[in-house]
Amino acid sequence: NAGVTQTPKFRILKIGQSMTLQCTQDMNHNYMYWYRQDPGMGLKLIYYSVGAGITDKGEVPNGYNVSRSTTEDFPLRLELAAPSQTSVYFCASSNSGGGYTFGSGTRLTVV
Amino acid sequence: DAKTTQPNSMESNEEEPVHLPCNHSTISGTDYIHWYRQLPSQGPEYVIHGLTSNVNNRMASLAIAEDRKSSTLILHRATLRDAAVYYCILRSPQGGSEKLVFGKGTKLTVNP
Numbered sequence: 445n446a447g448v449t450q451t452p453k454f455r456i457l458k459i460g461q462s463m464t465l466q467c468t469q470d471m472n473h474n475y476m477y478w479y480r481q482d483p484g485m486g487l488k489l490i491y492y493s494v495g496a497g498i499t500d501k502g503e504v505p506n507g508y509n510v511s512r513s514t515t516e517d518f519p520l521r522l523e524l525a526a527p528s529q530t531s532v533y534f535c536a537s538s539n540s541g542g543g544y545t546f547g548s549g550t551r552l553t554v555v
Numbered sequence: 556d557a558k559t560t561q562p563n564s565m566e567s568n569e570e571e572p573v574h575l576p577c578n579h580s581t582i583s584g585t586d587y588i589h590w591y592r593q594l595p596s597q598g599p600e601y602v603i604h605g606l607t608s609n610v611n612n613r614m615a616s617l618a619i620a621e622d623r624k625s626s627t628l629i630l631h632r633a634t635l636r637d638a639a640v641y642y643c644i645l646r647s648p649q650g651g652s653e654k655l656v657f658g659k660g661t662k663l664t665v666n667p
Binding site: 475477479486487488489492494500502503534536538540541542543544545546547548549 | 587589591597598599600601603604646648651652653654655656657658659660
């Protein structure tokens, strides 16, 4: 099992550009989550999904969008990148009540 | 979301046991107690979770108080690789999201 796979691992964006962070899991987990972690800080929830076709906002959703067309994939879209979105992004998945499995992260810099 | 309280930092010596405490006095009857750790420059890693009974796995043990208002993560023999930030988080199946809300955690330093 690959677990949770995130791509790309690193990316530099210019202000105003857009990009999609990819997240795929092969564990048939219903729940998927996107977090961001700013330097020296804790993780903050951006968006989550409890199943295909269902998404909802977390603590810091502004500037982001998500979709969940399949159980496996949960891409995070950044529109009009801003320097405040410079962060490390983690995707995670789980089943109900169980432990989360996290991806290795995408380090994004907006300049 | 029910909150947890952890010490900001703890220190241990290599090959000694480590007991990481967590208080969660407002825990509800259906909340699971989860522990994760984050090594420097890495993503969070699941350690262990439990509901009422003590739990053991290859990484650690989780001791849950009888009233469930506190718990302790036990690393039986700390190694240098165990130096990380440890997060104690309550996961509620109510409300549907079952999201984890990360606090600041406990930074564990392991001395050689």
